[in-house]
Amino acid sequence: MDATKPIGYWLKHLDNLLERQFDATLADLDIGRRHWQLLNTLSRGPASREELTRALAPFWQAGATEPAEVLDGPGNSLAARGWTATGGQRIHLTAEGRAAHARIADRIAHSRRTVLGQLTPEQYTATVRTLSVMAANVEADLASGVRPA
Template identity: 45%
Template sequence: MKPTSRPIGYWLRHLHNLIEAQFEAALAEERLGRRHWQTLHLLHEAPRTSAQLAEALAPFGADGGGTVDDLTARGWVARGDDGRLTLTTEGRTAHTQVAARVEAARDLLMRGLTTEQYVETVRVLAVMAGNLESARSTAATERR
């Protein structure tokens, strides 16, 4: 069966599941999940409030704060006097170590692809998503 004989929905779901499994395997040694990585990386970029963190992670599903609680218990995240979450020294070290595993997982994903192909794939998917979001918005407006 040719890859193009399957619809895009199949490939999107299949790839999503494979990416999740690859991240799980890459992070298993530290007993981390993909959400742990996403949280560590966002806090590596800048301290954030719980609300800012939740907003940034919302597209990946609700977490209920369990990941932050786990990272805090590990001593990797602390809440400042201003209420913002930030990485501790241990958290910055952990981020560096985990980033190397994440990079290896991404390298595997990108094998055989150029950066330009990746960028174009993301661009095409973003256009498709935008088309459907626009249609959804238009339909909702028309129902009012």
């Protein structure tokens, strides 16, 4: 490991590696990380499009596939696979969707164990806490509007 690189490098590098790992883990299913994120969010209960968009906004970067396309677009969308259905304004998992979520969750759990490797639960918790504090610091600074002269 090259500890001389700044945290921004490691955050971007890890995020890129996680994207690649998701792609490799899910490639044979012809789905990606965004499919999983929507499927996993819906596994907690029905949600409106707006709720899903809000919940997953940090993961949908400019130029990425739109949530609507992953939800119910042509091709490999969740709806096209029969994994979701809409009742009123709420989207929910079908029985097939719940079964798919369970199968895919096992793969994701394996990937997460790989990412964590030899880290202890305490080290993971401390890392997440540290990143959370750093994010809050930057959010507060941006909200203050004060800039160095």
